[in-house]
Amino acid sequence: MSHRETHVTTCVLDCPDGCALEVEVIDDRVASIGPAVEAGTSFICGKVANFHQRLYHEERVLHPxxxxxxxxxxxxxxxxxxxxxxxxxxxxxxxxxxxxxxxxxxxxxxxxxxxxxxxxxxxxxxxxxxxxRLAKTICAVPATEVAVGMYGKMPGVAFEDYARAQCIVVWGANPRGSNIHLVPFLREARGRGAFVASIDPRENFGPGEVDLHLPVLPGQDLPVALGMINRWRTQGVLDEAFLREHARGLDPLLERAAEWTLERAAAVAGVPWRDIAHIADRLAESSPAVVRCGWGLERNKNGAQAIAAVLAIPALLGKFGVRGGGYTLSNNGGTRFDRDAVTGPLEWSxxxxxxxxxxxxxxxxxxxxxxxxxxxxxxxxxxxxxxxxxxxxxxxxxxxxxxxxxxxxxxxxxxxxxxxxxxxxxxxxxxxxxxxxxxxxxxxxxxxxxxxxxxxxxxxxxxxxxxxxxxxxxxxxxxxxxxxxxxxxxxxxxxxxxxxxxxxxxxxxxYDFAGATPVQLETVRPLTADGKIQLTPTQLGPAPYAWLEPAADFPLALVTPGSDRLINSTLGESNVDTLTVTLHPDDAARRGLASGSPVRVYNRQGEVHCQARVSDKVRPGVVAMPKGAWRRSSLNGATSTALCPDTTQVVGGAACFNDARVEVEELTA
Ligand code: SF4
Structure with a gap:
């Protein structure tokens, strides 16, 4: 007779959603993993629903x-x-x-x-x-440093409060790949008439899920944000009363923004200026308005500056103080963990x-x-x-x-x-x-x-x-x-x-804040030294909001976004797909490539042999390869990181994956 039991636990995988999992165990073997509905999770992703395959995979390391x-x-x-x-x-x-x-x-x-x-x-x-010691710079360092400098890790807008927003801008994030529990709230908001925009080199949403997709070129989010800020400045819609009372460091930001007309920003970002203007105007006129800032825009040499400009938006427009208004980056700002209290202070220099x-x-x-x-x-x-x-x-x-x-x-x-x-x-x-x-x-x-x-x-x-x-x-x-x-x-x-x-x-x-989800600048406040928002934090270095021109040594910008198959490189043992590089139809046609063509993606640093996938989900001038794919999925054993430079940002010495520039050509025998 088999012994069956169920356990409720919490997913630890690298994803913003802290799902409650119901794990069915039969005779000490995990038989299934699903959402623990009574603990508040109504659905989970396919990656974790199949996580037990990793437990018993033939490549599981069982012994030293x-x-x-x-x-x-x-x-x-x-x-x-x-x-x-x-x-x-x-x-x-x-x-x-x-x-x-x-x-x-x-x-x-x-x-x-x-x-x-x-x-x-x-x-x-x-x-x-x-x-x-190891400087952990591979992810989230610029975003975290900037957020701490500006707001002192103030807790962000809770995902459920997105349903109340009238304007939502999802910037450099793909909630359909990771953070899937945000998607129903976006849908609900849109159903109530909210304007939803996505700013990302790739189109991450399905038909009818967003009102406007702005396919900004990698590394060019900073000009777009500064262009918006300049527009608000010239239109006189900045919330000056709010800024006087709650913020410091406005002038350096506005001075830098003044360099960016919408036309100039649009030209370098490769998008129509009218679309930038449309998003800017909807942000300015809507309340609540919220920006979901992801980590995609930090993965280049302008990353930290771009994150800062985006996080400044709700302050500049006075969007705080209402439920569903403000920004979300990482929501671990509500937690404090005193490691030294556990193991004692570390002396490690x-x-x-x-x-x-x-x-x-x-x-x-x-x-x-x-x-x-x-x-x-x-x-x-x-x-x-x-x-x-x-x-x-x-x-x-x-x-x-x-x-x-x-x-x-x-x-x-x-x-x-x-x-x-x-x-x-x-x-x-x-x-x-x-x-x-x-x-x-x-x-x-x-x-x-x-x-x-x-x-x-x-x-x-x-x-x-x-x-x-x-x-x-x-x-x-x-x-x-x-x-x-x-x-x-x-x-x-x-x-x-x-x-x-x-x-x-x-x-x-x-956990909650004053009995509910946080309202920024009302129930949660900037945790900076003086309690003010620092619009030009020292973390931005000696040239805050300065834009660095991306490399152009090869014609195509490579992005390596997460997918709905892998979590970073986790699950690559089971979810082995043939490695693909996704190109826009115009770029593919120019090179005589079709979906399924074996191709060589290369730059001075390395080359990856894989399969072409032609799709208008990526914009012209950009190609995409999945993050974390294992080498067995590639035709020559090399994957995207063979093409990514190890250059770093001024802020935090952070990685610049999306500064990779490549060419793609048909792979001949
Ligand atoms: S969506 Fe998937 S990866 Fe994210 S917390 Fe839930 S189960 Fe984990």
Whole structure:
């Protein structure tokens, strides 16, 4: 007789929606995953509905593995956890002895992790070793820095309040791929007569879902926003009374905006000026009006400046103070997590290496080699070979015989394949964590719904065991995952109040602001030092709102947006589609290409062989390749990051994926 039970848990994958999941378990195997309707989630995405395929996938890493063949060959032998721990500890000590602690580089990112499994025990462990620190720049850094500078991470408009808005501008976001729970509210608002616009190089919405799509060229959101601001300035519709009372730094923004007539902005952005004007006018005349600012517009060298200009819009027009009016970026502004209260203050002041430039840090052919060189790379929560710019340099680095690479992973990713040691990692259905959504105002304690598959261990178990192996004496390394969760919940505040202790038992907590969703500038206020909105924050550097002309060394701008098949590179083991590059029909015709044509996409940095897909969903002059696709989906084993530069922004040293410029031609035998 089978044993059947259901569990409610919270999704931790990198998505703004903090879905409650109902997981059906039969005989300790996950049988199905669906929405936990009573916990407030009415539907979930197909990616997570099929997540159990990852649990039992043939490429699941079940045991510690040691490389037996050449690097990258994917040949491994099973070893015990104890052997793995001893070997890693020995290597860590040897590298530290010979080259110093900074020759050890932890490489990780926490998009699909909660508060326990990234930047907690792992940081304590690597700090104790004196390892290099990692600047986590791959995503969200410009947006976060700018938002903090302008508003002090003021909580944003809740998605359900979009239904009240009269004007909604979705800028650099694709809620149909990620953040799908926003879509019904957009529909509802539109049904009530709201104007909905999308600003994005790609058309992300279906017929009748938006009133106007502005297919701005990648990297040109800043001129569009400044052009709008200039129009409002000359029309005299700026809310001067509001700005006098609540904002600082207006003049530098207006001075820069004055350089941008709508015609000039339209010319560089490759869109009709009348469409920019139309969106600007609807924003100015509507209330509530809200801007959903995504992360798409930050992925280029003008990214931070563009985000700042977009976030200034509701302040300039006085759109705050009503429910459904203002902006949304990340909604984790309502949370405070005091990491030091959990593990104690960290003393860690070694060099900081920018994760976006991993390639040049480990590449044996690098023009400026690091001193000390990276001799040990410890990868977890990350798959840099397909998610970090300059794939070819990263591969050359991973191939080095003198670089020892450890990867803690759930499945045999492209990066894990190059490792010297692969360690089996739990998924969120097998481990303990604490998730605070960055979209919905909800937190969830995560408790295992099944036993770990194979010998998988959580990050905390891994770093605790390694620390003990190395004789580290911090008590935190001896805590159970449950104990760590309990302490983390105690260090968490939600909307100013302590988190409920029941989170430690795996429950969920919706939190609110003064009994409801937040109203910006009314129930939630700028959390800047003086409580004012800083329209020209110091984070923008010495030339705020200055526009840098995008590169034009190749004729087509490459964008690498997320898809509804992958979450970053997660699920690439199952959702293997043939890699495509999507071109506009005009660009395809000019090159004699049709859908299905094998093509070579190239620039000076690399080339990707894949299949053409012809669609007017991308604008002329832009081609799109999915973010995070695994190398097996490509005809030559290279994916989009082989074409993406590892250049960085002034703000936060952030990645500039969308600065890639390429050419596409038919692939001949
Ligand atoms: S990925 Fe997003 S939409 Fe899908 S289940 Fe998780 S939170 Fe919900």
């Amino acid at each position: 593995l040691r490389r037996t063949g050449p690097k990258g060959s994917g040949h491994f032998e099973v070893i015990s956890w104890q052997q793995a721990l001893e070997e890693i500890a020995e290597r860590l000590l040897a590298v530290r002895q010979e080259f110093g602690g900074e020759a050890i580089l932890p490489y990780h990112y926490g998009g699909s992790n909660g508060l326990l499994t990234d930047d907690l025990l792992d940081d304590l462990f690597f700090a104790r070793l004196g390892a290099s 070694t060099r900081r290496l920018n994760m976006t430039q991993l390639g040049r840090q480990i590449d044996p052919d690098a023009e400026e080699p690091l001193d000390p060189p990276v001799k040990m790379l410890f990868v977890y929560n990350s798959n840099p070979l397909v998610s970090t710019p300059d794939q070819n340099a990263i591969e050359r680095g991973l191939a080095r015989d003198d670089l020892f690479t450890v990867v803690h992973e759930q499945v045999m990713t492209d990066t894990a394949r190059w490792a010297d040691l692969v360690l089996p990692a739990t998924t969120f259905l097998e481990g303990t964590d604490l998730r605070v959504s960055y979209g919905d105002y909800v937190a969830g304690g995560i408790r295992p719904v099944i036993e770990p598959v194979g010998e998988a261990r959580t990050n905390m178990q891994l770093f605790g065991a390694l620390a003990r192996q190395l004789g580290m004496i911090d008590t935190a390394f001896s805590w159970s995952d449950e104990e760590l969760l309990r302490r983390a919940v105690g260090a968490l505040r939600l909307a100013g109040a302590p988190a409920e202790s029941t989170l430690a038992a795996g429950s969920r907590q919706d």
